Amino acid sequence: MMFLILLLSSSITAASATNYYRDFEITWGDGRGKILNNGKLLTLSLDKASGSGFQSKNEYLFGKIDMQLKLVPDNSAGTVTSYYLSSKGSTWDEIDFEFLGNLSGDPYTVHTNVFTQGKGNREQQFHLWFDPTIAFHTYSIQWNQLHIVFSVDGIPIRVFKNEESIGVPFPMNQPMRIYSSIWNADDWATRGGLVKTNWSDSPFTASYRKFKAKACVWSFGSSSCAMTFPSSLSDSWLNQELDSTSKKWLRWVRKNYMIYNYCADVKRFPQCLPRECKHN
Template identity: 55%
Template sequence: MCMNSNTENVRDELDFEFLGNRTGQPYTVQTNIYANGKGDREQRVNLWFDPAADYHLYTILWNHHHIVFYVDDVPIRVYKNSGRAPFPMNQPMGVYSTLWEADDWATRGGLEKIDWSKAPFYAYYRDFDIEGCPVPGPANCASNPGNWWEANNYQALTAMEARRYRWVRLNHMIYDYCTDKSRYPVPPPECLAGI
């Protein structure tokens, strides 16, 4: 599932991408953030449960302070608006969900291929909810303190959320572009922002 702007060459986009798994191995979720057309901000987490066995809650909290990706109320990714790097907040976004063939790179870096004999493939949703500003919205929508997601208690992780986030990073994170020295010999500026 992703939130995406319509201006493709300078798009903003927030992605939850399920990369599949090898039977018996954890499922991997990749998050990515595009801002002003610049992406390549991937992080990958092995889930601590089988997401195909039951419904789970996937949430993106996006305000002008940070973007937080949650799985069942556990933060798995935090991207701060530090002012050091582009941050998506200047154009309207929509929500899209797709299934797409990515076996040349997605599952274990392209090692696992799609078993087309198991097609068709389905994704199911329930209790889908989106809260935000209507489009076209007021110019100050992204920083309007009247929106619940802009309130003080949503400007940073709570102490419990910070503990859970550290747990995910220590036990379940398998890739972080901020630490990929082959791609980024000097870490991108947003990587210095911390949580």
């Protein structure tokens, strides 16, 4: 079986040594975002005056994106550190990791969402089985024509399948950049806004390293390309599905660490759960 993907003016990029100077740009924060260690490390900080953020120089249409993050330590209540893919426009697509801070000693909440054609409301939330502030951990997004897989240290925590066959929109046509930012969201982030940001603990800093991308890079040249990927190509993220071991890990995470699933929220969807919930 062959997967044929037609991508306008695109090319394949493989993982290479991290260089944040080469791959990203600080987009806001007035100096609160910094690239350090000859491009091997990036930090974003938040204080009472402002947060900060960066974006990738490339746009991607399908890919496997890995980023190592070390989250804000100690009392991070009220803060949100985001790491996501997004396109532009009023009918944008988006694939979200958001890390909701908490009081020291309490677990972070990992908030995930998928937007298609400008519509989200597909939240799933998890706690982690480790303290994400002590060391770096790898947070991955695998996005291909079959599904979107959110993973932590190689362990899948969420799968959003392509269910276009039953009328569920799926991100297929809009190239996306990688974004990350840190900002104050104490009106909702921690216990629904009950715990406010303690600015005496600022600045709050998140750190990034070891970015890797196996992806189709979108450009605006005049040529187009057609690429075929045989299903026998075991390393191809473009047709890779979860194996039996990964499915077991996914069930383990859902059983032990999932704290919210929109597909189980009958109060939010009293008439009918979203169509994809039968399969996701």
